[in-house]
Amino acid sequence: MKRRDFIQKTAASSAFLGLTGFSLSSFKSEKVKHITILHTNDVHSYIDPFPADHPRNPGMGGVAKRAAIIEAIRKENKNVVLLDAGDIFQGTPYFNYYGGELEFKLMNMMGYETVTIGNHDFDNGIDGLLSQMPNANFDFVSSNYDFKNTVLDGHVKPYKISYVDGVKIGVFGLGIELQGLVDKKNYKETVYNDPIETATDMARILKQEQKCDLVICLSHIGFKYKEEPNKVCDILLAKKTKDIDLIIGGHTHTFLDKPVIEKNLDGKEVLINQVGCYGLNLGRIDFYLTSDKEIASQGKSIIV
Template identity: 55%
Template sequence: MKRRDFLKTTALGAAAGWAMWPADVWAATTVRLTVLHTNDMHSRIDPFPNDGRTNGGLGGMARRATLIHQIRQQEANVLLLDSGDIFQGTPYFNFFGGELEYKLMTQMRYDAATLGNHDFDNGLAGLQRQLPHAGFSFLSANYDFNQTILKSRFQPYKTFEKQGIKIGVFGLGIELAGLVDPKNYGATMYLDPVQRAADMVKQLREKEKCNLVICLSHLGYKYETAKMDDRKLAQQVAGIDLILGGHTHTFMAAPEKFTDSNGHETLVNQVGWAGINLGRIDFNFSKKNKQKINVATAVLPVGQPVISS
């Protein structure tokens, strides 16, 4: 499978002529940020058996680590993010309670993740036990843990800087009531994700002066009911550049694009589940004014050779 077969490019602004620029001129005037992302890994450490089943031979954390390493060797500015449900689904979780997942993600140098509903499957105490093994940040803007043993353990957002480009990342989780046994989340309070997202955009744009705002969401991609999802969030909260979703295990060939009345574009993406795919989104920024010039996206199957275009 060749990368050009699933590479999708979206123009943002005056992108028509950029590809014709000499490579040295392009490199001197732009900064490329590569965002890699996963969701709903569900403790899938090994590849799926290659026995004729759907997705047979795909996935596996060792293979993902190799792919990420290859991309980091090629790209100077990489962010690696996850949208929740790291836990639950294989005997690895049953035996080790999430320790292995966090240790392997730390070795892969994940930068940040958010919490999914299954990350509460061993209760707040079980989550607390595993957090020391995670060498990356957990971001949660709409879960209030102040009345629990996890008070002050999570940040609502985090900022990163890559070659002068400032990126703000925040996390949103799904309502736990009805999905998780109440004893597993205790006094955790669920806050309105729309209001909290608007708060985060204001904080990251106005106070932190971020050039790019990313939401790690475990709300789910799309529901036919009034239940909040990533598509509704993109349409109701202005100022988010990228929503990286989870929960619904949605395989998307390319991000969905929403444009508000001011012309601001929000991309929504999700890459299935179980580490079968690694999502890649390349943002190119002008060095002069730090504005986005264009975006290129790809879905990278983990376990199949990828040929760079």
């Protein structure tokens, strides 16, 4: 199996940066908690691998291979969290025939825990999305979509907190502005709120009030927009907020060779990653937390 690997070391606290003589390998002791974050985005109902004669992606992708990789990683480390940054739906006849049922059931089998909602997840309307939610054993999070006047009210959480090997992890979601992108009849009375303002509140709640050790944003707002440098995106999100450790992106189908690191408002480093589209890649971020909650991380982009 081909793999495009990278190692990107960073620290999420100035205290850790001040330590000398340490490497990630030396952290692997009983006092260090190792959490593996696996993630996808914009899979777009691609269940099967690309055909062997495909000009760009011959034989690549597919749920079966992704599931095998995930299973192998879980054998290496039991502390795995599997996430998705939206646009699960739309792109192959599987969605046209089954309306998302197959996608959700396969994600259950792979053990996804939390996902956010992309614009194409509204393609069968909010009623269509709601009708498929009973097929999902994972949670839906979206902080900046207000669903209170829709049938999705109460079915989508602003954030989720979980404990993995004693590490408290907070995950929240952000979605792109739907007006002009999605037919109004599909999202109805869903209200879009500013992602940066929302993320500021969510990160404060999760990191400062709830005392989460890791704060992860599942973002479907796009990595960056060259022709619109001031448009809300993951790069600006990282720069204009604080208390976020990792942004897992979607929407722009951006294949990153390695996570991008930006400084937040406090001058601390934020990891941003996105793994393209169609299930071709699986993102992996490994966090190592000391007993003092100091953090180191490394990442891999795995070609499926």
